[in-house]
Amino acid sequence: MTTIFRPYSSSDALRSDRSAGDRFRHRQKVRQAIRENISDIISEESIIGQSRDRIIKVPIRGIKEYRFVYGDNAPGVGTGDGTSQPGQVIGQGQGQGKGQAGGPGGDQPGVDYYETDVTLEELVEIMFEDLQLPDMERKKLREVLAERTTKRKGYRRVGIHIHMDKRRTAIARIRRRVASRNAAVETEEERFPFHREDVTFRRLRQDMKPQSNAVVFCIMDTSGSMDTVKKYLARSFFFLLYQFVRARYSNVEVVFVGHHTAAKEVTEDEFFNKGESGGTYISSGYLKALEIVHARYHPTLWNIYAFHCSDGDNFPNDNDAALKSAKALCEIANLFGYGEIKPLSSSHYEDSMLQLFKSINMPNFHTMLIERKEDIWPSFKAFLAREKTES
Amino acid sequence: MGKPWAVEDLKYWDEKIREKVEEVGLSCFPQEFEVCDHEQMLGYMAYSGMPAHYPHWSYGKSYEKLKTLYDYGVSGLPYEMVINADPSLAYLMHGNSLCLQILTIAHVYGHNDFFKNNFTFRDTRPEFTISNFKVRADRVRAYSEDPSIGMDKVEEILDAAHALSYQCRRNMAIRKLSREEQEEYVLAAAQPQADPFHSIHKPAEYVPPDLTKIPLQPEEDLVLFIRDHNPYLSEWQKDLLTISHEQAQYFIPQIETKIMNEGWASYWHHYLMNSLDLPESLYMEFLVHHNQVVRPHPGSINPYYLGFKLWHEIRRSYDEPTPEEIEKYGEPDKSGSEKIFEVREVDRDVSFLRRFLTEELMREMDMFEYEKRGDDIVISQVSDEENWQRVKDTLIASTGMGSFPVIRIDDADYKQNRILYLTHAHDGRDLDFGYAEKTLAYVYQLWGREVLLETNVQGSGYVFSYGDDGFNQRRKRQ
Numbered sequence: 001m002t003t004i005f006r007p008y009s010s011s012d013a014l015r016s017d018r019s020a021g022d023r024f025r026h027r028q029k030v031r032q033a034i035r036e037n038i039s040d041i042i043s044e045e046s047i048i049g050q051s052r053d054r055i056i057k058v059p060i061r062g063i064k065e066y067r068f069v070y071g072d073n074a075p076g077v078g079t080g081d082g083t084s085q086p087g088q089v090i091g092q093g094q095g096q097g098k099g100q101a102g103g104p105g106g107d108q109p110g111v112d113y114y115e116t117d118v119t120l121e122e123l124v125e126i127m128f129e130d131l132q133l134p135d136m137e138r139k140k141l142r143e144v145l146a147e148r149t150t151k152r153k154g155y156r157r158v159g160i161h162i163h164m165d166k167r168r169t170a171i172a173r174i175r176r177r178v179a180s181r182n183a184a185v186e187t188e189e190e191r192f193p194f195h196r197e198d199v200t201f202r203r204l205r206q207d208m209k210p211q212s213n214a215v216v217f218c219i220m221d222t223s224g225s226m227d228t229v230k231k232y233l234a235r236s237f238f239f240l241l242y243q244f245v246r247a248r249y250s251n252v253e254v255v256f257v258g259h260h261t262a263a264k265e266v267t268e269d270e271f272f273n274k275g276e277s278g279g280t281y282i283s284s285g286y287l288k289a290l291e292i293v294h295a296r297y298h299p300t301l302w303n304i305y306a307f308h309c310s311d312g313d314n315f316p317n318d319n320d321a322a323l324k325s326a327k328a329l330c331e332i333a334n335l336f337g338y339g340e341i342k343p344l345s346s347s348h349y350e351d352s353m354l355q356l357f358k359s360i361n362m363p364n365f366h367t368m369l370i371e372r373k374e375d376i377w378p379s380f381k382a383f384l385a386r387e388k389t390e391s
Numbered sequence: 392m393g394k395p396w397a398v399e400d401l402k403y404w405d406e407k408i409r410e411k412v413e414e415v416g417l418s419c420f421p422q423e424f425e426v427c428d429h430e431q432m433l434g435y436m437a438y439s440g441m442p443a444h445y446p447h448w449s450y451g452k453s454y455e456k457l458k459t460l461y462d463y464g465v466s467g468l469p470y471e472m473v474i475n476a477d478p479s480l481a482y483l484m485h486g487n488s489l490c491l492q493i494l495t496i497a498h499v500y501g502h503n504d505f506f507k508n509n510f511t512f513r514d515t516r517p518e519f520t521i522s523n524f525k526v527r528a529d530r531v532r533a534y535s536e537d538p539s540i541g542m543d544k545v546e547e548i549l550d551a552a553h554a555l556s557y558q559c560r561r562n563m564a565i566r567k568l569s570r571e572e573q574e575e576y577v578l579a580a581a582q583p584q585a586d587p588f589h590s591i592h593k594p595a596e597y598v599p600p601d602l603t604k605i606p607l608q609p610e611e612d613l614v615l616f617i618r619d620h621n622p623y624l625s626e627w628q629k630d631l632l633t634i635s636h637e638q639a640q641y642f643i644p645q646i647e648t649k650i651m652n653e654g655w656a657s658y659w660h661h662y663l664m665n666s667l668d669l670p671e672s673l674y675m676e677f678l679v680h681h682n683q684v685v686r687p688h689p690g691s692i693n694p695y696y697l698g699f700k701l702w703h704e705i706r707r708s709y710d711e712p713t714p715e716e717i718e719k720y721g722e723p724d725k726s727g728s729e730k731i732f733e734v735r736e737v738d739r740d741v742s743f744l745r746r747f748l749t750e751e752l753m754r755e756m757d758m759f760e761y762e763k764r765g766d767d768i769v770i771s772q773v774s775d776e777e778n779w780q781r782v783k784d785t786l787i788a789s790t791g792m793g794s795f796p797v798i799r800i801d802d803a804d805y806k807q808n809r810i811l812y813l814t815h816a817h818d819g820r821d822l823d824f825g826y827a828e829k830t831l832a833y834v835y836q837l838w839g840r841e842v843l844l845e846t847n848v849q850g851s852g853y854v855f856s857y858g859d860d861g862f863n864q865r866r867k868r869q
Contacts, residue, residue: 003405006476007398008426008485018434022451025546029448065449066829067554068796072763073849074820075771078690079697081759084773090690090761091768099394 029063034126098289117201150204156281159201172198214249214303216242217292217333219285221310224277230341231327233370234309235272237339240380255292261315263288281318282310286325293332304333312340312352319356330362337383338367396489398426404493408500411663416732417504420517421478424496428485432472433457435482439642440528441524445531445634447549471495475506475645476520490669490676497663501656508736509651511563511644522642527634533625548628551833552635558613559639561792563647563739573607609799609814612636616800616839624837632837642842647739647791652683654698655735657685661699687756692786700756701747706731740791748786750779760785788818796822811838815846822846831857 078090155168177192219236220226228236246252256271257263263284266274289306297304306329314322330336340354357367368379399425409476412419425436437454438444473481481499483492488642501646506512516523531549535542560567568576583595610616616625618632664677685699706727708716723730734743753774760772760782772778772785787793797816805812811834827844834857841858845867852867 003402003409003421004423005398005401005405006423006425008428010428012431017430019437019451019454022437022446023454024451025446025448025542026455027449062827063448063452063555064451064829065550066826066833067825068558068798068815068830069826070794070796070820071823072821074789075760075762075785076789077758077760077782078692079687080759080770080773081687081689082757084757084759086759086770086773088770089767090770092766109609197696306680 020199026063031126033063034123040116051167112165124247127240149207151207152202154203155200156203157197157199157201159203163201163204165200165202168200169194169198171201194349212249212303213251213253213297213301214245214305215253215255215293215297215305216245217255217257217260217289217304218242218271218288219257219263219308220271221260221280221282221285221308221313222258222271222274222276223280223313224275225280226275226341227326229343230309230311231272233341233343233373233376235341236255236373236376237309237370237380238307240304240376241307241337244380244384245303249303251296255289257285257288257292259285259288265292280310280314281321282308282314283318283321283325286322286329290325290328290332299332305335305338306333307339309339309341310353311342312354314353318357319353322353323356323360326357326365330360330365333364335364335366335383336362337365339370339379340367341370343371396492400489400686401483401492401496404489404494406665408493408497408663411666412500412504413657415659415662416728417500418507419479419500419503420476420507422498422499422503423478423480424486425480426483429461431467432482432484433461433599435472436469438494440472440480440482442480442521443525443528445524445528446535447531447553448546449553471498473499473502474520475512475515475517475641477507477517478507479503479517480521488676491680493667493669493673494589494660494664494677494680497660498656500663502652502658505648505652505655506737509644509648509739510737511647511739515641515644521638521765523641527638530630531634534631537627538868540627545631547836548631549635551837552614553634554830554833555613555617555837556635556639557643557792557795558611558798559615559636559643560611561643561647561795561797563644565614568608570607574602577602577607605803606800609801611797611799613638613798613800613813613834614837616803617834621837621839623839643792647741649791650692650694650698650701650740651735651738651743652698653694654700654702657681657695657699658702658731661685690761697756700752701743702731704749704752705734741787741793744783744787744790748783750774750776753779753783758782758786769792787803788820796820801845805843809840811840811842813842815844817847821848824848827855828857828862830863831855 134322137181155165160321173192173194176195176198216238218241220231220238242252242254254268255264256268258271258274258276259281260276260278260285261281265288267311285308293299293302293304324339326336338357340352354367357365366383368375368382370376370379405424433454435441436457438449444450471481471483473479479499481495481502483495487495504516505594531545533542533831535545542732545714577600581598581600583597586592586595605620606616614632614636618636624632660680664674664681669677685693685695687693687696709723709725710727712720713725725733733748738746758774758779759770760778761768762771763769772782774782797818799814799816800811801814802812803809813834827846831842831844834844841856846853846855846857854865854867856865857864
């Protein structure tokens with residue numbers, strides 16, 4: 001009997017990625033699990049200012065390998081350093097201090113991971129996979145030729161001094177010198193100066209890039225009746241809208257408009273955190289948005305998305321004005337939505353703008369009722385369906 | 392990193408090691424070594440070392456996890472990986488130093504001998520290991536590629552089968568009775584006992600046992616039982632259940648002998664390396680690695696450490712017993728070396744610990760029992776005079792297959808309605824509730840009818856059920 005040694009072969013190693021298929025399948029399952037929880041996950045995130053590379057911890061259900069295992073009251077045994085005393089705390093929670101998990105498949109529940117890391121980018125991608133937007137049929141974006149960049153494109157003999165390519169110039173000189181060595185024997189000079197023909201310039205070209213601009217108007221009722229729960233729901237919705245718009249346009253701006261009886265443009269922080277008191281004139285928010293559009297975001301250059309969250313508690317005498325200004329906003333926006341936020345516990349069912357807004361018969365206008373967290377994702381899908389059918 | 396090495400060096404040292412191996416009486420399968428890099432090693436680890444293995448996403452998950460841990464330096468790679476096969480197959484890492492390779496080779500021969508001689512491995516048919524795994528892989532792939540089945544359906548069955556594959560008979564030494572033998576047994580058990588006071592007692596009434604009951608005696612092989620008793624499974628589904636059962640059967644001996652096996656291999660690599668006349672530089676490096684391997688892991692049990700210590704202790708207590716030991720157990724009847732060779736054949740971890748883990752050793756290793764209190768893990772008992780036995784019992788209860796709850800099928804036709812009635816043999820440890828719910832769903836999926844599970848939760852009886860309307864639980868009626 002002899003022992004066999006099979007030496008290492010790097011070519012084997014190159015093609016031996018045997019787990020690729022199973023890894024792919026596992027990854028698919030992770031994404032699947034994320035997709036199933038997406039409405040929970042997205043309502044956790046802060047709306048903007050998140051870098052796309054940011055890693056988010058996402059709780060995963062459904063990819064654990066379940067079997068019958070012992071629970072928390074199963075004691076374990078460990079070895080110590082000789083100083084162990086009854087009552088001594090040696091660790092926290094599950095996973096730690098668990099000894100001897102057994103052979104393959106003997107994993108304790110604490111070993112399984114509950115969270116996975118995904119980047120926001122990936123998350124948004126999964127979100128839009130779920131939306132099943134037909135990429136090809138996207139509405140033609142309002143594009144403007146905006147960005148001017150210069151690109152290098154070859155070399156030329158003439159140009160301004162600042163574009164001179166020193167390296168190429170020097171090479172050209174050396175080349176000429178080598179070539180002339182035999183021909184010009186009589187010139188035994190030390191110097192071999194640059195000649196006009198050596199000088200090479202970079203050729204630059206102006207590049208116009210089509211740019212698509214979009215602006216998202218987040219309009220929210222900040223009157224006294226909007227409590228934290230309602231704001232939280234609104235925030236989730238705005239986050240989605242922002243992510244959606246950002247996935248499609250290269251240049252996205254967000255404008256926050258808060259209103260009670262009067263409206264003003266605010267920062268994100270103020271938008272979500274600062275409560276005001278008093279009544280509500282919904283029209284004030286719309287008018288403010290219109291005013292900002294006219295001042296800064298001309299509709300021919302910008303794709304405009306607007307969304308308004310309110311609890312529908314409007315002063316009756318403002319209703320006509322609200323209707324009128326909503327129509328005006330519809331005319332210039334790609335998509336305009338109104339979400340009425342009524343958590344299930346709320347008692348204001350009688351005051352609703354939903355009825356009133358029914359009379360706006362515009363294809364790009366959409367109203368929805370959000371009662372709890374789970375409603376957000378379906379409503380958002382319905383909202384975007386509006387845009388899909390348009391154009 | 393140590394010296395660079397060539398395969399010739401390995402052969403040279405292997406020759407020397409093998410001489411010693413034969414000299415000390417280890418009896419091994421022929422050995423094959425394959426040199427691989429770390430990526431391949433991770434790949435082998437994810438698939439339990441098998442050159443061919445059927446695909447399933449859980450192995451991809453396992454690979455990702457291993458790779459993450461490795462990339463972040465949380466855990467290194469094992470020096471060695473050896474599979475129970477004839478010829479035995481082991482992997483050596485390309486990047487390891489010569490010293491590590493020699494150490495690994497010596498260690499592998501320890502495992503090899505153990506696989507070949509320990510009784511738990513007797514029925515694993517090592518000569519077919521590799522081809523069996525290959526054939527199973529081919530079958531699973533064929534089902535996945537069959538247009539009438541497809542990967543999703545295969546996965547569905549495998550997910551469920553994996554969840555239950557370790558719910559099976561665990562004692563390798565006891566033969567499973569056939570249906571006829573079970574009938575005989577049940578009939579015999581039903582006979583009234585001979586009563587020495589029959590003249591004054593009312594004769595016990597003979598209750599004829601119900602021989603139509605299925606299963607006649609509680610059944611532990613969940614997957615096999617479902618395979619044989621659910622008439623609605625198709626052949627390929629049954630085959631997948633068989634595959635996952637066979638796979639589990641192959642691994643159970645390794646789960647059952649982890650401490651002995653690792654201890655045995657460490658014991659012999661230590662012995663062999665010391666007898667090799669290694670040059671000093673290699674020897675010093677060896678000592679570093681060796682101490683790394685057999686060091687205690689505070690707060691848990693390192694099987695290498697525990698096993699290594701126990702094997703040494705057994706040998707010592709037979710070769711050089713202390714006067715107290717002679718007084719307690721009498722003069723040893725055999726030499727230490729005879730004893731350890733005997734033990735490596737007839738014991739498994741549970742009996743190994745029960746027989747040889749003494750109070751003194753436990754105290755020396757400062758073994759303690761811990762439990763969860765609130766969010767903290769707290770030491771509940773230490774190995775002092777009153778409690779060492781309890782600590783030992785806890786250790787034994789969680790050793791080997793003891794880490795899997797015992798769940799038996801009591802009745803496959805409960806209430807004459809083909810409801811599957813399972814009983815958890817509660818030993819003081821409750822089931823994890825969330826896991827039980829999900830796993831019960833798998834049983835229901837395979838069985839196709841309602842499934843009940845009787846268990847104990849914090850001291851009171853409960854019946855969990857999984858049926859068409861999902862999971863339910865209720866208190867057991869007394």
